[in-house]
Amino acid sequence: MDAEKNFLKALKSCNSLVNVKGEPSSIPCQTIELLCGVAKEEYLAFRWSQFQYSVKVEEALVAIDEYARSCDNWRIYNQDCSLGFGVKDHCTILSFLLNLPSSNYTNYTGNFNSAEIICDLLQEWSGFDFRLLLTPSPELIPH
Amino acid sequence: MTNNDDRWQHLNPYERRYSLSAMQAYDEIMLRTTDVIEISERYQFSLEEIKRAKNFAFGDGVSSYEFSPSSDMADAWLRMSSGKETPLDEVLLRHEIYESDLVINQGLKQSDAHKLAQEKYPWSDLLVQSKKDN
Numbered sequence: 001m002d003a004e005k006n007f008l009k010a011l012k013s014c015n016s017l018v019n020v021k022g023e024p025s026s027i028p029c030q031t032i033e034l035l036c037g038v039a040k041e042e043y044l045a046f047r048w049s050q051f052q053y054s055v056k057v058e059e060a061l062v063a064i065d066e067y068a069r070s071c072d073n074w075r076i077y078n079q080d081c082s083l084g085f086g087v088k089d090h091c092t093i094l095s096f097l098l099n100l101p102s103s104n105y106t107n108y109t110g111n112f113n114s115a116e117i118i119c120d121l122l123q124e125w126s127g128f129d130f131r132l133l134l135t136p137s138p139e140l141i142p143h
Numbered sequence: 144m145t146n147n148d149d150r151w152q153h154l155n156p157y158e159r160r161y162s163l164s165a166m167q168a169y170d171e172i173m174l175r176t177t178d179v180i181e182i183s184e185r186y187q188f189s190l191e192e193i194k195r196a197k198n199f200a201f202g203d204g205v206s207s208y209e210f211s212p213s214s215d216m217a218d219a220w221l222r223m224s225s226g227k228e229t230p231l232d233e234v235l236l237r238h239e240i241y242e243s244d245l246v247i248n249q250g251l252k253q254s255d256a257h258k259l260a261q262e263k264y265p266w267s268d269l270l271v272q273s274k275k276d277n
Contacts, residue, residue, distance in 0.1 A: 075211040086211030110214035
């Protein structure tokens with residue numbers, strides 16, 4: 001299914017950040033867009049993929065963390081990134097998205113101080129309300 | 144000196160709304176007039192070094208090097224300028240003094256200068272670790 005394929009593509013994209021440490025990159029922003037697309041298309045598939053590929057998600061979070069720590073908050077606003085903001089802001093948002101349904105995420109700039117604020121921004125920008133994914137789906141929790 | 148009235152006009156509406164408090168903190172920093180001398184005396188750097196680092200990180204450097212404002216950076220500077228600094232804030236100060244010297248006085252590309260500054264004064268690394276430890 002496309003949602004699962006795109007979720008994996010997003011994780012691969014996160015892992016590619018090891019190649020651009022210490023440099024401005026639109027990869028984090030493009031990955032946010034990809035993940036928003038997955039959630040919009042099939043939000044339960046987003047959640048299912050997080051459970052199914054939890055090990056890969058952890059690896060992606062490590063790559064995001066290493067990239068964010070190496071950067072200044074360089075602003076990215078171009079044809080590949082209509083969101084704007086800085087690369088470390090993008091990493092904060094990716095940390096939020098990949099840690100769902102938990103609202104614990106790493107804030108790399110101090111700019112997005114609550115899950116609610118990130119949800120508000122992403123809803124305005126992408127049209128998807130990630131609050132839907134902030135609460136666990138009982139049917140998807142492993143017994 | 145930065146014109147605080149229009150320095151954020153290049154930002155899109157999402158950035159202007161969701162980075163508002165960071166933008167306001169940067170503007171507040173640039174309006175402060177006694178911070179350079181206070182920080183200079185506290186950390187034994189020259190006035191020129193502190194002024195250069197301040198302008199690089201919060202003033203003209205923001206547009207010149209395409210930085211997006213960060214509340215963490217602003218908070219650190221505001222603490223230093225009000226005598227409430229933490230040990231990590233000094234790492235940021237030294238990082239910005241060194242990076243701005245490499246860029247402005249020695250002509251290095253900003254991202255290259257950042258890498259070198261990060262090796263000596265890894266502020267963002269230490270800050271993230273500190274957040275995770277707490």
